[in-house]
Amino acid sequence: MRLGTPRWWYERNGRHGRVARTLLKPASWIWAGVTARRIARAAPVDVGIPVISIGNLTVGGSGKTPVAREVLRLLHQAGVEAHALSRGYGGKLNGPLRVDPAIHTAADVGDEPLMLSGDAPAWISVDRVAGAQAAVAAGARALVLDDAHQNPALRKTLSLIVVDGETRGGEWPFGDGSVFPSGPMREPLKAGLARADAVVVLLPGDAPPADPELLEEFGALPIFIARLEPAGPPPLGPQVGFAGIAKPWKVERSLIAAGCDLKDFVPFPDHAEYRAADLAFLVDRAAVFDAGLVTTEKDWVRLPAEWRTRVVSWPVAARFEAPAAFAAFLVQSLR
Numbered sequence: 001m002r003l004g005t006p007r008w009w010y011e012r013n014g015r016h017g018r019v020a021r022t023l024l025k026p027a028s029w030i031w032a033g034v035t036a037r038r039i040a041r042a043a044p045v046d047v048g049i050p051v052i053s054i055g056n057l058t059v060g061g062s063g064k065t066p067v068a069r070e071v072l073r074l075l076h077q078a079g080v081e082a083h084a085l086s087r088g089y090g091g092k093l094n095g096p097l098r099v100d101p102a103i104h105t106a107a108d109v110g111d112e113p114l115m116l117s118g119d120a121p122a123w124i125s126v127d128r129v130a131g132a133q134a135a136v137a138a139g140a141r142a143l144v145l146d147d148a149h150q151n152p153a154l155r156k157t158l159s160l161i162v163v164d165g166e167t168r169g170g171e172w173p174f175g176d177g178s179v180f181p182s183g184p185m186r187e188p189l190k191a192g193l194a195r196a197d198a199v200v201v202l203l204p205g206d207a208p209p210a211d212p213e214l215l216e217e218f219g220a221l222p223i224f225i226a227r228l229e230p231a232g233p234p235p236l237g238p239q240v241g242f243a244g245i246a247k248p249w250k251v252e253r254s255l256i257a258a259g260c261d262l263k264d265f266v267p268f269p270d271h272a273e274y275r276a277a278d279l280a281f282l283v284d285r286a287a288v289f290d291a292g293l294v295t296t297e298k299d300w301v302r303l304p305a306e307w308r309t310r311v312v313s314w315p316v317a318a319r320f321e322a323p324a325a326f327a328a329f330l331v332q333s334l335r
Helices: 018-041 064-077 111-116 128-137 189-194 212-216 248-257 276-289 323-334
Strands: 051-055 082-086 122-124 142-146 158-164 198-204 223-230 238-243 261-267 292-296 311-314 316-320
Touching: 051 064, 064 082, 064 111, 064 142, 064 158, 064 198, 064 223, 064 316, 064 323, 082 111, 082 128, 111 122, 111 142, 122 128, 128 142, 158 323, 198 248, 223 323, 238 248, 238 276, 248 261, 248 292, 261 276, 276 292, 316 323
Parallel strands: 051 142, 051 158, 082 122, 082 142, 158 198, 198 223, 238 261, 238 292, 292 311
Antiparallel strands: 223 316
16 A cells, blocks of 8 residues: 655654655755745736735645635635635646536646635636636635745735644654655745744644644744634444545544544555555455445545545534634735
């Protein structure tokens, strides 16, 4: 079975994966240098409407898309015609085009834009400027960019950094600070925070309060706490779970915490394309336990259409601990 994100990336003390981390250090220096030069040389384009960037500093797994969905919901609640814009990672279409869940699949536009299209008008475009201009022409009065902190193409009104705030079991969101591929960082922490306007620390619904030591990492930046909570009850009866996200072990932990009778759990790589062999394996595992199959909403939209009736989607939502304060901050930034 294919493996997902290495857990040793998130070890603060670096006890495991030392050999791999050392061998990959030169590639990390190159990655960080290329990213820094690309951002420094950019000339961001102003498309005439507020642009809110939802990004992170690590390679996947922070909860950007649930936060983007909540930002879109809050903006619409405030009467702002906000559209989502993504590059459509994992999809074969380049755009710019508006995602239509009735005709597009995850293979066309990517799993995250397909999810966002259920909450608000959502666009994909490899060329972010062209995508933003298309959204503006279609009536957008604000743009929410999913995963754009390291993309300097558009001038941003507000840059939010989403951080996975869970630190239990020795995990640290930034590992030992190493940049990909020797660690989870897309760029050094200090460099990424310097371009941020605020931080959203995302915690599981059952987690204790955020670690004060983690919050100190963000200096004087405003910090908002959000909880990733189930948007519905887990399926009844015994289940075999699976997920292809950056940190699949968190899905397993969350299902158990929600009361799911989880008999087994199978991890896949982030954005995994489920092959016939993978699906056959999952059916066999479920048969061993006389169980059903359950996965995340993000994984469910990537399944072949004929399989979606055989697998339960378990959605989650990001909810802010101080929603009025965050909504006020959001709306004020647009002015």
